[in-house]
Amino acid sequence: MSVLMTIVIILAIIVIWAIADFTLGRKKHQSESNKLTLSPEDGDWDFFSEGSTFFAQFFEDLRAAQSFIYVQFYIVRDDPLGRELFQILKKKASEGVEVFFVVDALGSHKLPKQVVENLRSSGVKVLLIERPKFPYLFYSYNRRNHRKVSVIDGRYAYIGGYNVGEEYLGKDPKLGHWRDYHLRLSGQVVRQFHSLIRWELEQSTDESFDIDFPDVSETGSEPFELLATNGQHMEEFFVNKVNEAKSSIFIGTPYFIPGRKLVQALKNACQNGVKVKILIPMRADHLFVKEAAIPYLLPLLNAGAEIYRYYPGFYHAKVLMIDHSFCDIGTANFDKRSFYLNNEVNCLFTSETLIEKISKVIDFDLQQSEQLSLPDLTQRSILDRTKGLFANMISRFL
Template sequence: MIIILLLLLLLTVWTSLDFIFGRRLHIKQLNVRTYPVRESYINPFTSGPKLFQDYFNELKKAEKHIHVLFYILKDDEISLEFMSILKEKAKEGVEVRLLLDWLGCLKPRRHIKKQFENTGVQLAFSRVPKFPFLFYSFNTRNHRKITVIDGKVGYLGGYNVGKEYINHDKKLNPWRDYHLKIQGEGVQDLQDVFLMDWQSAAKVSIHYHDPYFPPLEKGPYRHQLIPSEGFHLEKTFTKLIRQAEQSILIGTPYFIPGKKVFSELEAALKRGVNLEILVPGTADHPLVKEASYPYLRKLIPQGATIFQYKKGFYHAKILIIDDKVCDIGTANFDKRSFYLNHEINCYTYDKKYIEEVLKILKKDQKNAHVMTQKDLYPLSPWALCKEYTARAVSLFL
C-alpha cells in the first residue's frame, strides 16, 4: 500500500510539473495570427446529411488541390466514402493533403494509414505528444475542422466525419450542429491556417505557393476568422461579453467556462443584459454535464435562461452578442477550448446573416426544456460524486 501511495504521489507531482512547464513553453511559443475583416458568401449548414452531400460534391469538383483538417475521422461507411473520394481525386492528379488530430483519430489511425498507402494522398497527424512535456502535449489537441478546395471554397464548424454526424448513432440521433461553407475573400485566411498547421505537423513548408491563393471575389457578409491556440480565445470572448449591452446568446455542447469568462457573464447579468444558454440534454462524454452544473446553478438565480436541448444531441458552437456579432466555429464554451485546444472561429458582423442564424438558434431553443434549479441538483450520492469528480478534472474534459 505504501508503494502504491508513493507511486501515486510521484505521478501527481510529475503530471503537475509537466503541465506547469509545458504550459509556460506553450505560451512562449504562441503563434497568434490576426486576420482582417473580409467579405464573403457564407452558407450555414445545420444538418449532417445535407452538409455532407454538398461537401462531397465540392470535393469531387476539385481541380487543383484539396486541403482537409479534421479532429475525428472514423472507419465507418461515411468515412470510407470520404476517403474514397480523396483517393480518387489524388489519382486524377489533384494535390490532396489530409491532416488529422493524433488523439482524435487514435483508434482508427492504423486503418486510415493503410487506406492511403500508395494512393498519392498526403497524410499527417497533428499534435503528436512529445517529450519533455508528454502529459501537457497529450492534452493540447488540434480541434479545428477546415477544408479548402482549390483555394476558393472553404468549410469550418462543428462536424467531423463519422456515422453519428449523419444521424446513424442511436444514442446521439439526430445530431444537431452548425457548419459554415465560405466562398470569397475569407477562404485565403482559412487556407493560411491550414498551411501553418500542415507545416507544424508534416514539417513541410508550402505556404507561399501562388496556386493555393488564387484571386477571390468579395461576398455580401463581413466576417473575420479567429484562430486560437489555447490562449487567445478567452481574451476575445471576454471582450465580446464585456461589450454586450442587450443580449448574450450561447449555444454549446459543453458549458465549462473559466473564472474570467464566467465573471464577465455574471457582470453582464448585473447590468441587465439578457443571457440565454443552450446546452444538450444528452451527453456524448462522461462528466461534461456534471461539470456544467455549478456554473448553471449560479446563473439561473441571477436571471439567466438555460435551455436543455431535447431533440437529439446538440453539438453546435455559437455566440451572438446584441445581434451585432455572431460567432460560429469549432470552439466549445469550455476550459479545454479556452486553455488547451487549437480552434478556429468565424465572427460575422452582417445584420442580415445574423438574423438568419438567429432563426436557427431560436428554432433549437423551441426544441429545448427550460431548466430550473431543481434540474441542477444531484439526486443521489453517485450523482454528487460525479459532480465533484467533474469539478476536479474540468480542464481536461
C-alpha cells in the same frame, strides 16, 4: 514492503510526475502560444445545421475539385461516412488534384494504420498533427488540434463543428439527432483560410509539407474574418464580446465549463439588463462534462440567465451571438480545454441575413429544449453531488 504500500508509492509517483509535467508543459506552451487575427475580407455563405445536407454539399464540392483540396478535422472515423471521404480523396489525387488530409493524432487515433498508408500510397498527403511527445508527455497528450477547416480550389472554405463519422448523421442511437452549425464560404475570405493553414503549419512541431495555394478570384458581398488561437486568447476574446453586449447574448455549446472570468462577465451582463440565454445538450458524449458545468450554471441561473437543455439528441454547435448583430461560429467550445489547451479557429461576422437565418435555427432549437430551473441543479442526489466534486477537480481536462 506490502503490495498495498507499493501501489500507493507508484500512484504517488505518477501523480507527482503528471503535475510536474503539466505545470512545466503549460509554462512552455504559454511562452510560445499566440493568435492569428486577420482583417475582414468579403465572402458569400451557406449555413448548415443538418449533417445530411452538410456532407452532401461537402462531398459534392470535393468531387468537383479541379486542382486543390485541403481537408482538416479533429475526428475522422473509419466508418461508412469516413470511407466515402477516403474514396473521394484518393480518386481526386489519381486525377492529379493536389490533396492534403490533416487530422489530430489523438482525435483520430482509431484510424487504422493501413487506411493512412493507403491514402498516402494513393497520392494523398497525410499529416497526423499534435502527437504526444517528450519531455511533456502528459501535457502534449492533453493539448489537441481541434480545428475543422477545409479549402477547395480556392473557391470554397468550410468551418464549423462537424467532424466525419456516422454519429454526425444522427446514426448513433445513444446520442440521437445530431445538431451542429457549419459554414461554407466563398470569395476573397478564402484567402484567410490559406493564411490560417500556412500559419498553422509553421506553428506545428510535427512534420509538415509545402503548399502552393491556388489564386482566389471570386469576390464576395459581406465581410468575414477568422480568429485562430493556440491554447490561449480565446477566453479573452469571449469575455470582451460579452462585455460589449447591450441587449442580448446567446451561447450554444456542447461543453459549458468556462471558468470564473467568463461567468463573472455573464453575471455582470445579466445585472446590467442584458438577456442571456445558454443552450447545452441534455445528453453527454463524455463522462463528467454535465457535472462539471453545474458550478458555472448555478450562479448564472441565480443572476437571471436562461439555461436550456437540448432534448432531441446531441447539441454540438459552437456559437456566440451578441445583440443579434454579431455572430461567431467556429470550433471553440465554452470550456477550459478550448481556452487553455486546444488549437481553435472561429469565424466572426455581422451579416444581417446570415444572422437572421442562424437565429431562426436557434429559436427552433430552443423550442425543442427544456429550460432549466434552480431545483434541477440544487436537488441532486448524493451520488450526483459526489460526481460533481470529482468533475470539478478534473474540469480542465474534460
